[in-house]
Amino acid sequence: MSIAVYPGSFDPITEGHLDIIKRSAAIFDEVIVSVLINPEKNGNFNVEERVELIERVIKNLDNVKVESFYGLLVNYMKERNAKVIIKGLRSVSDFEYEFQMALMNKKLDPTIETVFMMTNAKYSYLSSSSVKQVAMFGGCIDELVPHEIASDVIDKISRK
């Protein structure tokens, strides 16, 4: 059985993330969306909130589940017996960062492969941080995050 892990901050999940999840679910037997800590980012949503938002948007995808983990991604992969990390790529700047991370993960565990999936062009400008900025200043995020979570994202960000 092929198990792939799609790791990220998901602060919050966007339409771009969901697109990668659906396309991965069509390739692998099981996809685990994993909320991990990126030490370089301060989150707006706590980990439990991020997981709950993801649960809502993947509920109709039978071979997708969501979990969280505190620690190294490669250790989590070993716990789940997963050999493939999925990453979405939007730009050359994404590539530089992801390339470094993929090589570090390879150094830590040579049995793990990182598979890069190009963003859907219609989401190539989209990021969780830009969604939060739009929400913070009262812009419309309807086509930026899944409809099931849009109002909760606005509530949370505007309360900050």
Ligand code: PNS
């Ligand atoms: O959505 P992001 O912020 O680009 O995701 C980055 C994330 C969370 C996948 C990455 O920071 C991560 O893997 N964190 C866990 C710690 C780890 O294993 N780091 C890789 C070795 S440097």
